[in-house]
Amino acid sequence: MRNFELYVPTKVIFGEGEIQKLKTEVPADKKILLLYGGGSIKKNGIYEQVISALEQHEVVEFSGIEANPEYTTLLKALEVIKSENIGFMLAVGGGSVIDGVKFLASAALYEGDNPWDILARKIRTFKGLPFGTVLTLPATGSEMNSGAVVSRSETNEKLVMGGPGLFPKFSICDPTVVRSIPTRQLANGIADAYTHVLEQYMTYPAHAPLQDRFSEAILQTLIEIAPTVMKDPNNYKAAANFMWCCTMALNGYIQKGVPTDWSIHVIAHELTAFYGIDHARTLAVILPSAYTKKFEQKKEKLAQYAERIFNMQDGTLEEKAKFAIHKTEEFYQSLGIKTRLRDYTDTYEGFSHKVAKSLTEHGLTALGEHQDITPEIAAEIVEMAY
Ligand code: NZQ
Numbered sequence: 001m002r003n004f005e006l007y008v009p010t011k012v013i014f015g016e017g018e019i020q021k022l023k024t025e026v027p028a029d030k031k032i033l034l035l036y037g038g039g040s041i042k043k044n045g046i047y048e049q050v051i052s053a054l055e056q057h058e059v060v061e062f063s064g065i066e067a068n069p070e071y072t073t074l075l076k077a078l079e080v081i082k083s084e085n086i087g088f089m090l091a092v093g094g095g096s097v098i099d100g101v102k103f104l105a106s107a108a109l110y111e112g113d114n115p116w117d118i119l120a121r122k123i124r125t126f127k128g129l130p131f132g133t134v135l136t137l138p139a140t141g142s143e144m145n146s147g148a149v150v151s152r153s154e155t156n157e158k159l160v161m162g163g164p165g166l167f168p169k170f171s172i173c174d175p176t177v178v179r180s181i182p183t184r185q186l187a188n189g190i191a192d193a194y195t196h197v198l199e200q201y202m203t204y205p206a207h208a209p210l211q212d213r214f215s216e217a218i219l220q221t222l223i224e225i226a227p228t229v230m231k232d233p234n235n236y237k238a239a240a241n242f243m244w245c246c247t248m249a250l251n252g253y254i255q256k257g258v259p260t261d262w263s264i265h266v267i268a269h270e271l272t273a274f275y276g277i278d279h280a281r282t283l284a285v286i287l288p289s290a291y292t293k294k295f296e297q298k299k300e301k302l303a304q305y306a307e308r309i310f311n312m313q314d315g316t317l318e319e320k321a322k323f324a325i326h327k328t329e330e331f332y333q334s335l336g337i338k339t340r341l342r343d344y345t346d347t348y349e350g351f352s353h354k355v356a357k358s359l360t361e362h363g364l365t366a367l368g369e370h371q372d373i374t375p376e377i378a379a380e381i382v383e384m385a386y
């Protein structure tokens, strides 16, 4: 096992009815900026619960953070933070709102001239404006990690940022929010969390059986609960397990002491940047060809995954590993997610070159657990996914 440091300071408050705890968790001596998305929280009762819990607080609102949060929108929120002298932010939403707020936490204290540099120049954030979250969509794990992804559609860019100053102070995770989530977003959440686990698991054996089994437990649980969550989002038991799986998939625990990949995410972000495809769907498009391309390096873990998750005991290592890729693609499809780029756009010819160019421009030239996925190889992976 590799050496590691584990620092996850976010307080998680989990369960039905816990949104009212905002009353005591949100500091009373600071002006609060409440941030949310396109308005789903006004239709499902979450907004009322938040406002009622914060009735003793001084609250300013900013709404309209879109899915795949846009840099230009966030700059408007940044102006509000400065003009209103905001001391604490509350993100109420899914990964997009939470990530947008993480960008703002960093940008509010950033001393440079151009906040885009935080993303473009990969500037880590060691101190941010403090914030908490109320999670409305299980998927990204952003509620318990310190990473964020921000989009800039004018330039077809979607970039990652992070740093220890960007952990939420607290996150309230009430599984009853799942009731109002549309089927498409439920599928996205399950697929995103599932892929997060695989990005941290599907590398090579690293003498870390506990981390492997943590990962396998999350995968197995997601497979088990997915049909119920999709059919009946009102099922609290399934929703609670769905929500906790998503948080555990990307809160840092399963990646400690082991190699990680993340090339699927980096390549897939380009599909959102150019075509606006939902994040989780871009992962389902890229993963099968990424694992096929890196088959030799990943086959031992692929075979272990086939044995332990899909119960394939017979056959050679290679047969098991191939079966694992096939079963993963089938799992995405069972959620109604298509796994080819041509299912989402007609204009994919030549796109692989754009991906290679963008990865080169952003210095993303050595991806994967062996840092051997060059922009040219990434382009081949994208072509295999057409
Ligand atoms: O904007 P509103 O009206 O709230 O609607 C949202 C949005 O349209 C809706 N929604 C959220 N909660 C709902 C609901 N609708 C009904 N009932 C509810 N309870 O769902 C739509 C999608 O929301 P979004 O926040 O975009 O989804 P998700 O949580 O999947 O976040 C995706 C973003 O997170 C990034 C992705 O790249 C993408 O930008 N990621 C962030 C990560 C991180 N910070 O660790 C890791 C991930 O890999 C990912 O890259």
Ligand code: ZN
Pocket (backbone or CB within 6 Å): 140, 192, 193, 195, 196, 265, 279
């Ligand atoms: Zn993801």
